[in-house]
Amino acid sequence: MGGELHIVGLGPAGVGAAIAASKMGLKPVIYESMPKAGVKPCGRGVPEVGDLPGRIPKDSIMSEVKGAIMYVDGEHLFEMRGFLEGYIVDKGRMLEAMAVEAGAEIVYRAKYDHKTGEVKLPGQGRVRLERGVFAGGHPYYSGDKILAIQWVMRGKPETPEGMLEIHFDTTIMGYLYVFPKDDKAFEVGIGGFSSRSRLLARLEEFIKSREDLRRMEKLRLEGAKIGLGGLRIGRLNGLVKAGESAGFVLPLTGEGIRPSMISGFEAARAMIEGSDPIKSMERSSMGRAVETQKRILDLVMKLTVEKRRELLKSLTPKAHAEIALGRLRKAVLALELAKSPRAASILLQAL
């Protein structure tokens, strides 16, 4: 491999791979098709679980998250404080800073062509990539995808300081969210198993139903697909797929930044060490978390809307957090599920 690790994509997975390369004495070279990082729409919420391969640079933290207020089908469920902390980040700034910190050479406007295995460089040149990590995101994911759409709005909603709002909608197997951006703007979005027009109608209905959101100025509507169909790790020419292109998104929540970064790190670490990167990613705790969440999602999809609601309502806040974050520690879950036998009987089939 020489002294370099070639990486396609300056998203969280590409950055994770760059961090591993740097830790193991290789120079990461990242080819990114866009002129800057973090262009794809994203809620930019990163929970603090302590498992990220690198440190989030302080100046990319836009706000600190202390917890979330959860609702199900319009009904207030509970507030989660103390075990759902994290950050809303300036994703582009975070990715660039972490890549630079890892000593990466970043080549912008450099598009990898998966048919030829070559990167078209911004000038005239081309470079063939024989080995490396492919982290090009959802367009290269072959499993099931849903759509997530969000309005970026000007102003400050009435959501308590430091909290996120999560509104589960059992009919679309998804949720609406209100995420702060900074003091002047925020995002109201929706993701779920439904068509673009239905999701958008549901989002507009939600905004209209809220006095604080109704009066805010809408700045822009944006959206993108999210791959929620579980792991699809493999190779693209000689490159190993990591991140969302390989299915590293938690299927119950759509959280992809942390899983993608961890998988990119794992892929590069294993490659450089000479072990099998595909097996390493599959067997990693994040790989197992994605697969367990996928089994839970499949199970919940078969339930009636009433049963889904009952499940969400009967889980303790701590069990919600444990499952949502993909931590799934047996001792914690056993203790929490013992407090909600109805949820336990449904979930135990998938765990």
Ligand SMILES: Cc1cc2nc3c(=O)[nH]c(=O)nc-3n(C[C@H](O)[C@H](O)[C@H](O)COP(=O)(O)OP(=O)(O)OC[C@H]3O[C@@H](n4cnc5c(N)ncnc54)[C@H](O)[C@@H]3O)c2cc1C
């Ligand atoms: C509306 C929305 C909200 C979301 N909110 C959250 C959230 O709050 N928290 C969270 O954790 N996750 C969230 N996600 C999911 C998260 O954005 C992704 O799962 C995550 O960014 C995936 O990381 P990645 O590195 O695999 O891919 P990406 O972030 O998609 O990065 C891939 C990079 O590769 C580049 N690229 C693609 N093709 C090529 C090519 N051929 N050549 C060169 N470069 C290429 C792209 O330009 C891009 O920069 C959200 C997703 C959506 C759509």
